[in-house]
Amino acid sequence: MYRLLNMRSIPENQIPRETVDDRTTKARIRDAAIASIAEYGINGTTARKVAGAAGVSPGLVIHHFGSMEGLRSACDQYVANAIREFKERTMTGGPTLDVLAALRDAPNGPLMGYLAQVLADDSPAVAKLVDDLVDDAEGYIQQGVESGLLKPSDDPRGRAVVLTVWSLGALALHQHLRRLLGTDLTDPGILTDPAAAAYIAPVYEIYGEGILEETFAARARAAFTDNEGAT
Amino acid sequence: MYRLLNMRSIPENQIPRETVDDRTTKARIRDAAIASIAEYGINGTTARKVAGAAGVSPGLVIHHFGSMEGLRSACDQYVANAIREFKERTMTGGPTLDVLAALRDAPNGPLMGYLAQVLADDSPAVAKLVDDLVDDAEGYIQQGVESGLLKPSDDPRGRAVVLTVWSLGALALHQHLRRLLGTDLTDPGILTDPAAAAYIAPVYEIYGEGILEETFAARARAAFTDNEGAT
DNA sequence: CAATAATCTATACATATGTTCAGCCCTTGT
DNA sequence: ACAAGGGCTGAACATATGTATAGATTATTG
Known part of the structure; x- marks a missing residue:
C-alpha cells in the first residue's frame, strides 16, 4: 500500500555520509519522528506512533535505528546538520x-x-x-x-x-x-x-x-x- | 520506621487553604515529587520513585493526589504559590x-x-x-x-x-x-x-x-x- | 531465471508504569 | 476501654512501550 518506490539500489547501510540522496524508508521514519517530536514532544513520541506516521511497522524503526535512543540521536544529528547547512547557505550576505x-x-x-x-x-x-x-x-x-x-x-x-x-x-x-x-x-x-x-x-x-x-x-x-x- | 509523627489532628482534607501547617505525609510526598522533578525531570519522575523518596508505598501517592496528573498539578500550584510569596516578601525593598x-x-x-x-x-x-x-x-x-x-x-x-x-x-x-x-x-x-x-x-x-x-x-x-x- | 540478501510485517515477550483494592494499624473520640 | 474511621501497605491488574524474532516479500545480482 505505502510501498510506492523502494530505492534499494543504494545500499545506504554502507554509505558513511548521510545527507546525500535521502528519501528512503529510513529517512521517512526519521522525518516522521522529527515531526512527531516537534508537535508532541519527546515523550509523546513512541515507536508505534512514529511507525504509524511513516506507514511502517513498529519493528522497522528499531531495525533501522537500533533503538529509540538511536532514532533520537539520528534526529538530533540530522536537525543539527540541517540547521548548520541552512546557516552556511544564508549567512553569506x-x-x-x-x-x-x-x-x-x-x-x-x-x-x-x-x-x-x-x-x-x-x-x-x-x-x-x-x-x-x-x-x-x-x-x-x-x-x-x-x-x-x-x-x-x-x-x-x-x-x-x-x-x-x-x-x-x-x-x-x-x-x-x-x-x-x-x-x-x-x-x-x-x-x-x-x-x-x-x-x-x-x-x-x-x-x-x-x-x-x-x-x-x-x-x-x-x-x-x-x-x-x-x- | 518512617512514621515518626503523624499530625492527623488536623483533618487536612477539609482545610481549603494549603500553606498553613504543612509537613504531613501528603506534604512530604509533594516535596519529594518536586525534588524529583527538579532533578530528573517530569518524565523521570514515576509514582514508585516518588513513593520511595518519600518513604511511602506507591499506592499512597495516588490515594492522596488522585493521580499522577493531580500530583503534578499540586506541585505546580505549590511552587507557583511559593514563588509568589517569596516575591512578595522580598520585593518590598x-x-x-x-x-x-x-x-x-x-x-x-x-x-x-x-x-x-x-x-x-x-x-x-x-x-x-x-x-x-x-x-x-x-x-x-x-x-x-x-x-x-x-x-x-x-x-x-x-x-x-x-x-x-x-x-x-x-x-x-x-x-x-x-x-x-x-x-x-x-x-x-x-x-x-x-x-x-x-x-x-x-x-x-x-x-x-x-x-x-x-x-x-x-x-x-x-x-x-x-x-x-x-x- | 534462480539465488541471495535486504526490507518489512506481524507477533510475541519483557518491563515499567499508573491505578485499584482488600485489609491492617494507629490515632481519635466517646 | 472500645468502636470507628482514615492513613497506609502490599499485592495485583491493565496498559503501554521498547525490543526481539520468525517469516514473508521484494529487489538485485550472477
Missing part, C-alpha cells in the same frame, strides 16, 4: 545579530519546533549544536563590531553566550511568547507574519538602547565591579 | 529588573530547578505563573522608569514580556549556561557564587548599553518601521 534572525525563514518545516522541544533536555548532539551556534554568533558579532554596527564588549564570549541563550530560550518558551504576544517563533513563515513585530520590536529596542538609564547603569557597574549585594 | 534577580537567593531548595524543568511543557499553573511574573515585571519596570532608573519604552508591555521570557528562558536552558559559562542558575546559593558574574556581567552590559551602535540602531529602526525584509 552580511552578519546578523542572533540565531533566530538567521533561522527565522528556514523553510524546513518542523525544524524550529523540533529544536524548541529538544533544547530543554540536552542531548550530546544538541549541546554540540548550541556550542556551535554560540561560536558562530561570536564570530558574527565580532564582524559586526569591526564593521561598526555593534558596540564592542568587555566580554565578547560571554555576550555571545548570553545573546544566543536568550534567543534559544525564547524559542524553547515559544508557547509562552505566543500566548503573551501572539508571536510564534516556531512558525516557519514568521518572516512574513506581522505578529512577529510584537516580539521583534521590543528586542531591537533593548538591543539598541539597553534598558538602564546611564546614571543607574554606571552606578550598577561600579557596585558590581567593587562589591556585590549592596542592595 | 526597591524594584529589581528581572525575575531571576528577585528569585535568585530563594532559599527554597529545588524551586528553581523545578521551575526550569516545567517551563518548557506548559501546564495551566505554569502559564498562570508566567503571566503573573510578566505582570509583576511590568509593574516593577514602570516603577523603575518613574524613578529614573530605567529608560522608557515604546511598548512597556512587550518589553516586560521579552525581558521576562529571556530570564525564564535562560533558566530553562540552565544546563547550557552552566556548560558554557560555569553559571548554574538553579543553584540556590547563586548570589554568593562568584561564577554567577560570568552571566550577570554580560547581562548588565547589554541592559546598560545595548549592543547596537547608534547609527545602525537608527537605521534598523527606520527600516523596521518603514518596511521589512530589506536584507
Whole structure:
C-alpha cells in the first residue's frame, strides 16, 4: 500500500555520509519522528506512533535505528546538520545579530519546533549544536563590531553566550511568547507574519538602547565591579 | 520506621487553604515529587520513585493526589504559590529588573530547578505563573522608569514580556549556561557564587548599553518601521 | 531465471508504569 | 476501654512501550 518506490539500489547501510540522496524508508521514519517530536514532544513520541506516521511497522524503526535512543540521536544529528547547512547557505550576505534572525525563514518545516522541544533536555548532539551556534554568533558579532554596527564588549564570549541563550530560550518558551504576544517563533513563515513585530520590536529596542538609564547603569557597574549585594 | 509523627489532628482534607501547617505525609510526598522533578525531570519522575523518596508505598501517592496528573498539578500550584510569596516578601525593598534577580537567593531548595524543568511543557499553573511574573515585571519596570532608573519604552508591555521570557528562558536552558559559562542558575546559593558574574556581567552590559551602535540602531529602526525584509 | 540478501510485517515477550483494592494499624473520640 | 474511621501497605491488574524474532516479500545480482 505505502510501498510506492523502494530505492534499494543504494545500499545506504554502507554509505558513511548521510545527507546525500535521502528519501528512503529510513529517512521517512526519521522525518516522521522529527515531526512527531516537534508537535508532541519527546515523550509523546513512541515507536508505534512514529511507525504509524511513516506507514511502517513498529519493528522497522528499531531495525533501522537500533533503538529509540538511536532514532533520537539520528534526529538530533540530522536537525543539527540541517540547521548548520541552512546557516552556511544564508549567512553569506552580511552578519546578523542572533540565531533566530538567521533561522527565522528556514523553510524546513518542523525544524524550529523540533529544536524548541529538544533544547530543554540536552542531548550530546544538541549541546554540540548550541556550542556551535554560540561560536558562530561570536564570530558574527565580532564582524559586526569591526564593521561598526555593534558596540564592542568587555566580554565578547560571554555576550555571545548570553545573546544566543536568550534567543534559544525564547524559542524553547515559544508557547509562552505566543500566548503573551501572539508571536510564534516556531512558525516557519514568521518572516512574513506581522505578529512577529510584537516580539521583534521590543528586542531591537533593548538591543539598541539597553534598558538602564546611564546614571543607574554606571552606578550598577561600579557596585558590581567593587562589591556585590549592596542592595 | 518512617512514621515518626503523624499530625492527623488536623483533618487536612477539609482545610481549603494549603500553606498553613504543612509537613504531613501528603506534604512530604509533594516535596519529594518536586525534588524529583527538579532533578530528573517530569518524565523521570514515576509514582514508585516518588513513593520511595518519600518513604511511602506507591499506592499512597495516588490515594492522596488522585493521580499522577493531580500530583503534578499540586506541585505546580505549590511552587507557583511559593514563588509568589517569596516575591512578595522580598520585593518590598526597591524594584529589581528581572525575575531571576528577585528569585535568585530563594532559599527554597529545588524551586528553581523545578521551575526550569516545567517551563518548557506548559501546564495551566505554569502559564498562570508566567503571566503573573510578566505582570509583576511590568509593574516593577514602570516603577523603575518613574524613578529614573530605567529608560522608557515604546511598548512597556512587550518589553516586560521579552525581558521576562529571556530570564525564564535562560533558566530553562540552565544546563547550557552552566556548560558554557560555569553559571548554574538553579543553584540556590547563586548570589554568593562568584561564577554567577560570568552571566550577570554580560547581562548588565547589554541592559546598560545595548549592543547596537547608534547609527545602525537608527537605521534598523527606520527600516523596521518603514518596511521589512530589506536584507 | 534462480539465488541471495535486504526490507518489512506481524507477533510475541519483557518491563515499567499508573491505578485499584482488600485489609491492617494507629490515632481519635466517646 | 472500645468502636470507628482514615492513613497506609502490599499485592495485583491493565496498559503501554521498547525490543526481539520468525517469516514473508521484494529487489538485485550472477
